[in-house]
Amino acid sequence: MIVLTSKQMREVEKIAIEKIGIPSIGLMENAGRETALEVKKILEEGNLNSVIVISGKGNNGGDGYVVARNLYNWGIDVKVFLTTSLGAISGDAKVNLDAIINMGIYVAEIIQREHLKFLEKTIKDSDVIVDAIYGIGLKGEISGITKEIIEMINQANKIVVSVDVPSGLNADTGKVEGCAVRATKTVTMQFLKPGLLVYPGADYAGEVRVAEIGIPYRLAAEVGYNYNLVTSEDVKLPKRHGNTHKGDYGKALIIAGSKNMTGAAYLCAKSAIKAGCGLVKLVVPQSVQSVIQGGLYEVITYGLAEKNGILSYDALSSVLKLIEESDAIAIGPGLTHDRDIPQLVYDIVKNTDKPVVLDADALNALVGRLEVIQGKKIILTPHYGEMSRLTGLTIDEIKNNLFEVAKTFIDRYKVTLVLKGAKTVIATKEGSIYINSTGNPGMATAGSGDVLTGMIAAFLAQGFSEEKAAIYGVFYHGKAGDIAKEYVEEYGMTAMDILEDIPEALKCGL
Ligand SMILES: NC(=O)C1=CN([C@@H]2O[C@H](COP(=O)(O)OP(=O)(O)OC[C@H]3O[C@@H](n4cnc5c(N)ncnc54)[C@H](O)[C@@H]3O)[C@@H](O)[C@H]2O)[C@H](O)CC1
Ligand SMILES: [K+]
Numbered sequence: 001m002i003v004l005t006s007k008q009m010r011e012v013e014k015i016a017i018e019k020i021g022i023p024s025i026g027l028m029e030n031a032g033r034e035t036a037l038e039v040k041k042i043l044e045e046g047n048l049n050s051v052i053v054i055s056g057k058g059n060n061g062g063d064g065y066v067v068a069r070n071l072y073n074w075g076i077d078v079k080v081f082l083t084t085s086l087g088a089i090s091g092d093a094k095v096n097l098d099a100i101i102n103m104g105i106y107v108a109e110i111i112q113r114e115h116l117k118f119l120e121k122t123i124k125d126s127d128v129i130v131d132a133i134y135g136i137g138l139k140g141e142i143s144g145i146t147k148e149i150i151e152m153i154n155q156a157n158k159i160v161v162s163v164d165v166p167s168g169l170n171a172d173t174g175k176v177e178g179c180a181v182r183a184t185k186t187v188t189m190q191f192l193k194p195g196l197l198v199y200p201g202a203d204y205a206g207e208v209r210v211a212e213i214g215i216p217y218r219l220a221a222e223v224g225y226n227y228n229l230v231t232s233e234d235v236k237l238p239k240r241h242g243n244t245h246k247g248d249y250g251k252a253l254i255i256a257g258s259k260n261m262t263g264a265a266y267l268c269a270k271s272a273i274k275a276g277c278g279l280v281k282l283v284v285p286q287s288v289q290s291v292i293q294g295g296l297y298e299v300i301t302y303g304l305a306e307k308n309g310i311l312s313y314d315a316l317s318s319v320l321k322l323i324e325e326s327d328a329i330a331i332g333p334g335l336t337h338d339r340d341i342p343q344l345v346y347d348i349v350k351n352t353d354k355p356v357v358l359d360a361d362a363l364n365a366l367v368g369r370l371e372v373i374q375g376k377k378i379i380l381t382p383h384y385g386e387m388s389r390l391t392g393l394t395i396d397e398i399k400n401n402l403f404e405v406a407k408t409f410i411d412r413y414k415v416t417l418v419l420k421g422a423k424t425v426i427a428t429k430e431g432s433i434y435i436n437s438t439g440n441p442g443m444a445t446a447g448s449g450d451v452l453t454g455m456i457a458a459f460l461a462q463g464f465s466e467e468k469a470a471i472y473g474v475f476y477h478g479k480a481g482d483i484a485k486e487y488v489e490e491y492g493m494t495a496m497d498i499l500e501d502i503p504e505a506l507k508c509g510l
Contacts, residue, residue, distance in 0.1 A: 001234075003227035003435070004191040005173045006136035006231070012191075016215045027189075027213050027499045028059060032066020032096070034211035035163050035187045039067065039128055040074060042159055042185070048127035050077040053328040054110075054149060056095075056167070057084035062093030063163045063189075064132025065100050072105050079106040079126075081119055083133055109373040110149060120152055128159045132380035135164035136171045136193065140149045141178035147224035150179045162186040165193060166204045174201025175400060175469045182206070192357045194227050197435045198402055198423045201360065208236040211496055227403075230426075235475045237509035247483045249278030250461025253326035254454065255319060255348070255362075256333040259309025262292050264334025264450045267495050271454025272330070274502040277461045281326065283319060285311050313340035313347075320351055328355045328469075332362030333450040346372055355460040355469070357381060359453040363390060373415050379456055379466050381418040381449065383471070403433055416466040418456070420449065424474050429468040438478030442486050447495025452477040457493045472509075479505035 004012065023163055028424050043049060053068045055061030064080065071078040080100060082089070086109060088262045101107055110119050123129065131153065133146060142150065150168055152362065153160060158233070160183045165171045168180030174195035186205040188196060195201040233264050240249075257265025262284070269282040278358045280299045281318045284292050289303030305314035331348060334339050345365035349356065355377040358366070363386045366372065370390065373380070384395045391398070391409065398405050399421070406419050406427035422441070426434040456473035464472060483504050484497035 001128070001229040001231050002191055002217070002225050003194055003229055004220060004223070004225055005227065008220070008223045008225055009136050009191065009193070009472060011162055011196045012219045013214055015219050015222060017027060020216070022214060025095060027195055027215065028092045028096065029060050029066055030213035031063045031163070031211060033070055033190050034213060035063060035130065035161065036067045036070035036392065038185065038187050038209065039071060039130060039161050040076070042128060042161065046159070050126045051128045051174055052122055052126045053078060053130040053259045054133055054153070055080060055082055056146070057082075057088045057093070058135070058137045058408050058418070059091070059093055060135030060137065060163055060167075061132050062091075062096050065093065065096035067130050067132065067163070067308035069096070069100050069103065072100070073104060079108070079122060081108055081110045081122075083110055083149055085109055085111055092116060094218070106415055109114070112179045113145065115153065116145070116148060119149065122296070123152060123156045123158065124160065128161060128244045129137070129153055129156065131160055131162040131167050131183060133181070138168065138170065138177060140164070142168050143178060147179050150181055154182050159184045162205070164189050165195065169195055169201050169204050171195045173403065176204065180204045185209065187211050189213050191220060192229055194403060194433070194435070197229055198425065202423060203473055205216050217250060228470055229436070230434050230436050230475050232475075232508055235472050235509050237506060239510070246278035249276055250327045250458070250463060251279040251281070251325065252277045252461035253283065253322050253329045253437060254457060255283045255311070255329065255331045256335060256450075257282075257288055257292060258286065258311070258334055258336045259288055260337065261334030261446060262288050266295060267447045267450035267499060268333045268454040268457075270331060271451040271499050271502060272458040272461070273298045274499060275455040275473070276459035276506065277458035279290055281322060283311070283315070283322065283484070285309050306340055311341065311344060312337050313344050316344055317348055319348055323348070323352050323354060326354065326461070327463070328357070328457050330357045330453050330457035332359035332487075333453055335361035335365075337361050337364050349376070349378070354376065355379075355466060357453055357456045357460060357469075359449060360386070366390070370413060373413055375414045377466055379418060379460070379470050380418040381420060381453060382458065383420040383449065387419060406433065417469050418470050419475055420452070424478070426470045426474060428470070430467065432467070434471050436474045436478055438475055439481050440490055442485050442490030443478070443481040444492035445493055445495055448498060451499050451502075459475060464470065476502065476505045476509070479508060
């Protein structure tokens with residue numbers, strides 16, 4: 001699903017209004033009406049009847065006046081409060097403000113502290129608050145009386161419907177600019193915005209509904225959109241035809257595990273099989289091979305050179321030979337960071353141009369030596385801690401600048417990045433950003449990443465591009481976790497639950 005930044009939104013609006021000639025006030029009419037219909041549904045569902053609209057001085061506020069007019073026409077008790085003086089309103093917003101005043105709808109300014117008491121009382125007596133203070137035009141932090149109004153809205157414990165973007169939220173990053181409205185529901189105009197889809201923005205937006213307001217969808221391509229929300233529409237699976245054999249579904253080589261972490265290797269290899277890979281070979285330290293082979297009937301295991309239960313550099317030549325007969329490679333889960341691993345991982349990556357997914361200890365192995373991945377068919381799957389080690393940024397710097405951090409990394413290394421988090425972000429070497437729509441907190445469990453790595457390797461082995469393998473892997477991994485949640489809830493969820501539900505998850509792509 002297309003996602004536009006506020007800059008792209010403005011460009012699309014400009015083309016629609018100035019080039020195509022769609023009247024801007026018509027867009028505002030549709031935006032306001034779509035929002036009003038949403039509010040009406042909420043009132044009917046809750047047998048409620050009183051609404052206050054709080055409008056800012058821009059077109060977001062203009063939408064708010066249209067909302068008020070529609071609600072008033074439907075016999076709903078509605079009052080409008082301005083966070084600015086009447087005289088400051090202009091353009092389409094002013095046309096709609098004048099209309100509601102002419103209709104006799106209650107309008108009052110809340111621009112001095114003594115007005116706040118009255119607003120507080122009115123909020124208390126109302127059922128729903130419509131937040132039309134700021135939309136995509138927010139610049140910098142909110143302060144002063146408007147900040148107090150937003151805090152009052154949040155403390156009122158009322159149903160809040162935000163127009164386009166919760167006021168105070170940065171539409172592009174999801175950051176809270178000083179303060180932000182916590183919405184029950186956000187009705188966003190024509191296209192999703194990135195800030196509604198990642199934290200904390202996703203928390204503040206509540207349930208998001210995209211209102212179609214009359215802007216041609218094709219204009220998104222004209223402005224070169226590059227953000228996407230991954231939905232089931234984007235991850236259809238090719239039908240498998242009759243006369244095929246396992247070789248048609250790819251051969252994956254997994255290099256993983258050590259004497260204290262055999263489970264990581266198991267989960268990764270088993271997930272690759274479950275995600276449809278035709279043949280999976282697993283390289284582990286020689287002394288753990290029998291332990292692992294036990295539970296992995298469908299996987300061919302290779303016990304290679306080791307030192308004290310950890311793969312040693314002497315395993316390199318055998319690994320490179322196995323790579324030659326594989327379509328895709330996964331390296332990392334449970335390797336540990338000891339002794340020879342960093343050099344072994346570095347030289348494997350250096351000596352192959354096959355698609356590779358690097359996870360966990362393979363990422364740690366490349367800290368400070370990332371030049372070896374430059375321009376290769378490589379997918380990295382760090383969580384914020386691993387990304388912090390790879391980039392030298394703090395976890396907070398990463399969390400608060402997800403898109404920028406991902407784009408900077410991709411621009412520099414021209415690989416595919418899966419930045420795992422509460423909302424996993426995928427950045428591709430073509431410069432696209434994908435935000436995943438599946439998954440739940442129950443998946444933050446040991447081994448969950450190993451399962452994802454196996455799934456991505458499976459899609460790579462089946463011939464998917466790095467971009468598609470990353471998107472499919474992340475989406476179906478989250479989908480499997482959502483299915484698991486239905487019966488184990490989030491507290492009891494284990495990586496095995498996710499793994500077991502991979503086949504069920506894949507069904508939604510067929
Ligand atoms: N997307 C569409 O096709 C349509 C969107 N519409 C709505 O219009 C807003 C965008 O309107 P705009 O006037 O550009 O900005 P805002 O209404 O968001 O308000 C910004 C307003 O407030 C001032 N301001 C900005 N930041 C601050 C701050 N930190 N402190 C104080 N004041 C601030 C700024 O000067 C602006 O005047 C969009 O979200 C939709 O809701 C229309 O419906 C048309 C179609
Ligand atoms: K708003």
